[in-house]
Amino acid sequence: MNKSTANTSxxxxxxxxxxxxxFVLFFLIPLAxxxxxxxxxxxxxxxxxxxxxxxYFSIFEGCTELTDNGDIxxxxxxxxxxxxxxxxxxxxxLLIGFSVAYFLAFHVRSQGMQTALFLVCTVPFWxxxxxxxxxxxxxxxxxxxxxxxxxxxxxxxxxxxxxxxxDFSVVLAFVHLYTMFMIVPIFNSMMxxxxxxxxxxxxxxxxxxxxxxxxxxxxxxxGILIGSIFVITIVMGDFVTIGVMGGQQIASIGKIIQVxxxxxxxxxxxxxxxxxxxxxxxxxxxxxxxxxxxxxL
Amino acid sequence: MNEKRAPGFxxxxxxxxxxxxxxxxxxxxxxxxxxxxxxxxxxFPLRGVSxxxxxxxxxxxxxxxxGAAFRRSLLLxxxxxxxxxxxxxxxxxxxxxxxSGGNTLFFVTVASLIMPSIIVSLGIGLQFRLIDTGIKSILxxxxxxxxxxxxxxxxxxxxxxxxxxxxWTLPFGLLIMFAVFNRFNPAYEEAARDLGATPxxxxxxxxxPLIGPSVVGIGMFGFTLSWDEIARTSQAIGDVNTLPLELxxxxxxxxxxxxYALGTxxxxxxxxxxGVAVALARGLARRQVKR
Numbered sequence: 356m357n358k359s360t361a362n363t364s365x366x367x368x369x370x371x372x373x374x375x376x377x378f379v380l381f382f383l384i385p386l387a388x389x390x391x392x393x394x395x396x397x398x399x400x401x402x403x404x405x406x407x408x409x410x411y412f413s414i415f416e417g418c419t420e421l422t423d424n425g426d427i428x429x430x431x432x433x434x435x436x437x438x439x440x441x442x443x444x445x446x447x448x449l450l451i452g453f454s455v456a457y458f459l460a461f462h463v464r465s466q467g468m469q470t471a472l473f474l475v476c477t478v479p480f481w482x483x484x485x486x487x488x489x490x491x492x493x494x495x496x497x498x499x500x501x502x503x504x505x506x507x508x509x510x511x512x513x514x515x516x517x518x519x520x521x522d523f524s525v526v527l528a529f530v531h532l533y534t535m536f537m538i539v540p541i542f543n544s545m546m547x548x549x550x551x552x553x554x555x556x557x558x559x560x561x562x563x564x565x566x567x568x569x570x571x572x573x574x575x576x577x578g579i580l581i582g583s584i585f586v587i588t589i590v591m592g593d594f595v596t597i598g599v600m601g602g603q604q605i606a607s608i609g610k611i612i613q614v615x616x617x618x619x620x621x622x623x624x625x626x627x628x629x630x631x632x633x634x635x636x637x638x639x640x641x642x643x644x645x646x647x648x649x650x651x652l
Numbered sequence: 653m654n655e656k657r658a659p660g661f662x663x664x665x666x667x668x669x670x671x672x673x674x675x676x677x678x679x680x681x682x683x684x685x686x687x688x689x690x691x692x693x694x695x696f697p698l699r700g701v702s703x704x705x706x707x708x709x710x711x712x713x714x715x716x717x718x719g720a721a722f723r724r725s726l727l728l729x730x731x732x733x734x735x736x737x738x739x740x741x742x743x744x745x746x747x748x749x750x751x752s753g754g755n756t757l758f759f760v761t762v763a764s765l766i767m768p769s770i771i772v773s774l775g776i777g778l779q780f781r782l783i784d785t786g787i788k789s790i791l792x793x794x795x796x797x798x799x800x801x802x803x804x805x806x807x808x809x810x811x812x813x814x815x816x817x818x819x820w821t822l823p824f825g826l827l828i829m830f831a832v833f834n835r836f837n838p839a840y841e842e843a844a845r846d847l848g849a850t851p852x853x854x855x856x857x858x859x860x861p862l863i864g865p866s867v868v869g870i871g872m873f874g875f876t877l878s879w880d881e882i883a884r885t886s887q888a889i890g891d892v893n894t895l896p897l898e899l900x901x902x903x904x905x906x907x908x909x910x911x912y913a914l915g916t917x918x919x920x921x922x923x924x925x926x927g928v929a930v931a932l933a934r935g936l937a938r939r940q941v942k943r
Contacts, residue, residue, distance in 0.1 A: 367749040374743035375757055377735075377822060381815035382764045385775025392778060401785075455671055458664040462657075472668070479675050481876040482922045485899050486915040490678035493685055498695045500681075531674065563659055584766055592768020595882050599903050609770040609883075616887050621778050628771045635768060 393625035410626035433606045441590045444529040452537025460545035495519040520602030528600040537582035544578030686912035705913040725895040729878040736821045736874030744829025765823035769883030777887035780807045807890030816888040817878045825870045832866045865933035872929035
């Protein structure tokens with residue numbers, strides 16, 4: 356027995372080597388390169404190796420004071436707008452995701468039914484996001500189903516314009532696409548809750564709400580945390596959903612990076628990516644602290 | 653079943669039903685609208701039922717060669733599926749043993765899963781452009797002018813795009829393997845070993861049949877996630893495009909139901925793969941019971 360455990364160390368690494376190699380080649384090295392190039396210079400034709408903070412300065416240029424119109428600078432404005440989407444989408448997906456997971460975990464009794472309904476919630480995850488975005492066009496468009504209904508019923512005279520290619524449609528699409536990332540981890544946490552705790556709570560005279568708030572929510576916190584991290588990192592870095600559902604009119608950090616890359620301004624894009632990553636990491640750090648503090652109380 | 657439902661059942665059931673309608677309603681709409689008659693437009697009502705827009709799609713949309721993009725995406729999806737299955741299973745087996753640095757590897761894998769895709773994409777795009785610069789300067793210093801002129805870029809479907817997709821599919825593969833091996837009973841392996849089976853025989857005839865259905869699941873994740881991937885591919889593919897990237901470009905230019913037809917076709921492919929995976933996993937599970 357001793358011989359076999361001593362010998363497993365090398366083959367174990369050989370087995371993990373191809374997997375590791377992919378992440379070294381296509382994840383760690385690219386991240387290191389982003390950090391490096393964010394300090395480089397560039398002109399219209401090529402990247403110029405060096406060490407300068409110019410890219411970072413130019414991103415925050417003019418951010419120390421308000422513009423003539425009393426506005427904040429573009430970078431901060433974009434971050435605030437992205438954070439606003441983030442907060443809205445997080446709240447809505449958390450609310451819907453928690454309700455759906457709660458229903459599946461505690462109200463659906465037969466296991467077969469539970470699995471079937473869970474799959475119904477997750478199948479769209481394996482289909483195309485862009486298709487799911489454009490599938491809103493026949494509903495929300497100027498001549499879409501909703502406007503036809505509203506004008507037909509005489510509720511509005513003119514078709515409502517803000518349904519599509521607006522902040523509203525962006526948030527709607529985010530919720531449509533990513534609530535799944537909340538449901539799955541929260542459902543998973545809820546299924547691990549010992550059912551006798553719920554009985555104990557009700558025997559001790561707790562109402563349904565009290566049980567929910569004092570037993571189920573604290574015990575689902577890991578799932579809530581994982582789901583929140585998924586949703587927040589996706590929305591913070593998004594440029595596809597905001598692009599398609601915003602009619603290419605709404606700014607986001609991801610979009611800035613994408614545009615700068617397409618103009619081959621790699622150092623600028625890299626500096627933006629570093630800042631975005633720092634913001635995302637701070638949010639995640641804050642979230643994990645929040646959960647730990649709850650545990651300590 | 654006649655037992656009284658817990659309080660809150662009906663309101664929550666209503667929320668759930670509304671959510672499912674919200675999930676599937678729009679998709680069903682474009683599925684129906686893709687069979688729009690030749691006179692019909694992007695919205696209801698349906699003006700007749702036809703395959704007109706599918707024919708239009710087959711002829712190509714504007715300058716975009718849909719067929720070529722379709723074949724590229726199929727090829728990439730199949731390769732990503734293969735790599736995801738093999739590498740995840742191997743890594744999953746490695747994690748069951750004593751693996752020094754295993755925690756770091758797991759941390760990196762999870763980091764790759766939650767890293768904003770645009771950052772990964774930018775990094776890989778940047779990496780390959782720097783490789784291009786390096787290769788070109790080497791060729792210049794070697795005076796290999798003809799090779800220099802022939803050299804385009806290292807960016808491509810089977811290099812950078814494949815790598816970008818794997819950073820997205822492999823974390824799912826590893827997490828599934830963890831879930832599988834958490835519930836795996838090592839007694840079967842020990843029995844095989846006691847009967848004199850080699851490590852390969854143990855894996856091939858004992859472990860693999862037991863984890864088979866989950867391995868099929870990993871394959872399905874690999875293909876479907878690659879088939880629909882946009883964000884990580886966008887900056888990391890170079891001149892050619894995959895089907896979802898073409899589709900994203902078409903959303904702002906195409907104003908006919910052809911785009912819905914394209915949506916129906918790609919969704920059908922996704923569902924076919926899911927169907928095959930479920931059937932295969934069930935078949936494997938049944939064979940296990942029979943034995």
